[in-house]
Amino acid sequence: SxxxxxxxxxxxxxxxxxxxxxxxxxxxxxxxxxxxxxxxxxxxxxxxxxxxxxxxxxxxxxxxxxxxxxxxxxxxxxxxxxxxxxxxxxxxxxxxxxxxxxxxxxxxxxxxxxxxxxxxxxxMGRRLALHLSNPAIGEQIQLGDASITEVETPEAFVGRSLAELDLRNRLDITVLALRRGDRVRANPRSSEQVESGDVLVLMGSAAAVRRVAALE
Amino acid sequence: SxxxxxxxxxxxxxxxxxxxxxxxxxxxxxxxxxxxxxxxxxxxxxxxxxxxxxxxxxxxxxxxxxxxxxxxxxxxxxxxxxxxxxxxxxxxxxxxxxxxxxxxxxxxxxxxxxxxxxxxxxxMGRRLALHLSNPAIGEQIQLGDASITEVETPEAFVGRSLAELDLRNRLDITVLALRRGDRVRANPRSSEQVESGDVLVLMGSAAAVRRVAALE
Ligand SMILES: Nc1ncnc2c1ncn2[C@@H]1O[C@H](COP(=O)(O)OP(=O)(O)OP(=O)(O)O)[C@@H](O)[C@H]1O
Ligand SMILES: Nc1ncnc2c1ncn2[C@@H]1O[C@H](COP(=O)(O)OP(=O)(O)OP(=O)(O)O)[C@@H](O)[C@H]1O
Incomplete structure (x- = not known):
């Protein structure tokens, strides 16, 4: 102590x-x-x-x-x-x-x-500016070149399963967790269907995560 | 924009x-x-x-x-x-x-x-105090009741596999990622052996994560 x-x-x-x-x-x-x-x-x-x-x-x-x-x-x-x-x-x-x-x-x-x-x-100026310019992006953990980032689900993802979105092959992004209301699930199954209001915890390069956050 | x-x-x-x-x-x-x-x-x-x-x-x-x-x-x-x-x-x-x-x-x-x-x-006073009182704890993301936290591997874990540590059953903690040097691996396999200097990204209750961080 x-x-x-x-x-x-x-x-x-x-x-x-x-x-x-x-x-x-x-x-x-x-x-x-x-x-x-x-x-x-x-x-x-x-x-x-x-x-x-x-x-x-x-x-x-x-x-x-x-x-x-x-x-x-x-x-x-x-x-x-x-x-x-x-x-x-x-x-x-x-x-x-x-x-x-x-x-x-x-x-x-x-x-x-x-x-x-x-x-x-x-x-705090850096964190606030990041939050204001990418409203879909929540908290982040920097891990070397990769980052773990909370992202509000873009409308384009709603109703599709993680397997269909295929983020790993398309953007080298792994979905570490999915939050729906008060429940948080680690390592969601690929058959999981994304719903509006879900928060995804993504791991990938900062640029790839920003591309997801910028989707409508 | x-x-x-x-x-x-x-x-x-x-x-x-x-x-x-x-x-x-x-x-x-x-x-x-x-x-x-x-x-x-x-x-x-x-x-x-x-x-x-x-x-x-x-x-x-x-x-x-x-x-x-x-x-x-x-x-x-x-x-x-x-x-x-x-x-x-x-x-x-x-x-x-x-x-x-x-x-x-x-x-x-x-x-x-x-x-x-x-x-x-x-x-910033809250973040600094948290970092100072738990030196093994790095950045965190709050997700409802759970939190995703970067933790330096305690000596007690070194040389043991994730399966042996069995964190999910013992503390309801999931190891979301493992960082070794510059490489970061999402969803590490349960056979992965933990080495000294590894950084673990853990998901679980704040109290469970603090218990891991407090191990020698
Ligand atoms: N009515 C006003 N309209 C526009 N600007 C104002 C007004 N009142 C105060 N300010 C400006 O707000 C700024 C910030 O205030 P001040 O420097 O007192 O804060 P501070 O607490 O020392 O800030 P920091 O901790 O960010 O350095 C000052 O530049 C001041 O001129
Ligand atoms: N030599 C010193 N020894 C001990 N305390 C000091 C010394 N010099 C300054 N301080 C104290 O440091 C404190 C912080 O300084 P000050 O209030 O000017 O900073 P500030 O930038 O407004 O702080 P904050 O943004 O945290 O409010 C003051 O309470 C002041 O008395």
Whole structure:
């Protein structure tokens, strides 16, 4: 299991803190702004006011117990997030996950020892744009070159069996699962007839899946 | 295909604009701050400076061409996002997707006609916390009660065949796909032997999948 330290309690940092606590993890929340510390105090094991670019202040925290640090310092303090990341690694925290604000910031964070960087706005902007431009496409899992994608059944498929559609030979697409209302069936039989409103879980190249999703 | 209007060009709004343009969509970007409009002008079909709580200013935009509006006005102007959403619906935009900042804001937005609301920080905070607390768990697709989840093969599975593991009878889990290096195989045979480093794509209840992910 392990203990987490989360530094920087803006909207994103507070969401990470609350969700880690909900998953039953032990969390130490840190921010230089007393009001932000006050906002999460009730929800965590411990909450501390500290400027984490101050090595002295950081060294006084119980970092040896932490298996992972999450640095969610904001866009207006990118130097502080870089300095904090470097200090956490020097003080021996094994894994440091850091929020980045652009490609250059991400590269510098990785250079000073961040284990992972992520940019929540970019990631969510990408997902929303994908969802808006292909309304038939739902959630996706990227697996190397292939992807597993939820697709609303195109009208052109309704009333036909999976054998007739022959997606494997025509587009190299496998139907992994079929959802009809609340029921989900893994590896549907080839004789299964597709109905309107079915959701198909397809595995194939991103281009092949988009072609299916673009059918009327 | 259709045309999109994106209102509010903070980090998230700019990411939506850039990703819609990359998907080949036509985008009209709007903000009351000229500097923000300047930042995206080169990347979009049209970019306009306007205060979208001003009905007159909004009515002058070519809204009749828009199939969808995205309102990404920031946390410091929640009233503006509510008012803008209401006006867009009154002026006939068929679909309005709006960023929300808390549950109350989301409920009010839905009450004035938002088609969908989303909170990027909450969503990403939830995903990150899930990934951090279950390191063996990768991406997921929620399908009603079941979920399709990428799981790193636990050591306890290595060297055993899928038939021996008998996940379907023991945990009601189906192995939909198996990834080994760059190769991904859908519906692996039951005689397939699992190797260290394999990634399994499992379908089953969230609790059953977590039990597999928690094995050493
Ligand atoms: N040196 C530092 N030490 C500790 N906390 C810091 C430091 N510098 C900034 N912070 C904290 O980081 C937090 C997040 O920053 P800020 O609120 O500016 O970001 P934001 O981009 O608006 O965040 P969000 O989008 O998550 O709301 C703030 O609460 C701020 O006090
Ligand atoms: N009435 C309005 N009409 C048009 N644009 C507006 C209006 N009110 C606010 N905006 C714009 O919304 C944008 C996003 O707001 P802001 O930058 O405060 O949000 P933020 O929460 O920091 O965003 P992000 O997290 O996406 O960076 C700003 O560019 C602002 O000018």
């Amino acid at each position: 392990g203990e987490f330290i989360v530094i920087g309690l803006g909207r994103f940092g507070r969401s990470v803190v609350l969700n880690l606590t909900r998953q039953g993890r032990s969390v130490l929340a840190v921010d230089l702004d007393p009001e932000r510390v006050e906002m999460v105090k009730e929800d965590v094991d411990a909450a501390v006011i500290a400027d984490t670019t101050d090595e002295q202040a950081l060294a006084e925290l119980p970092l040896e117990r932490m298996t992972c640090a999450v640095v969610t310092i904001g866009a207006r303090a990118t130097e502080a997030s870089i300095l904090t990341t470097a200090l956490l690694r020097q003080l021996g925290v094994p894994r440091v996950v850091v929020r980045s604000f652009n490609d250059l910031h991400a590269r510098v964070l990785l250079a000073v020892g961040a284990s992972e960087v992520l940019n929540p706005e970019d990631e | 259709g045309e999109f209007i994106v209102i509010g060009l903070g980090r998230f709004g700019r990411s939506v604009v850039l990703n819609l343009t990359r998907q080949g969509r036509s985008v009209l970007a709007v903000d009351l701050d000229p500097e923000r409009v300047e930042m995206v002008k080169e990347d979009v079909d049209a970019a306009v400076i306007a205060d979208t709580t001003d009905e007159q200013a909004l009515a002058e935009l070519p809204l009749e061409r828009m199939t969808c509006a995205v309102v990404t006005i920031g946390a410091r102007a929640t009233e503006a996002s509510i008012l803008t959403t209401a006006l867009l619906r009154q002026l006939g935009v068929p679909r309005v997707v709006v960023r929300s900042f808390n549950d109350l804001h989301a409920r009010v937005l839905l009450a004035v006609g938002a088609s969908e609301v989303l909170n990027p920080e909450d969503e």
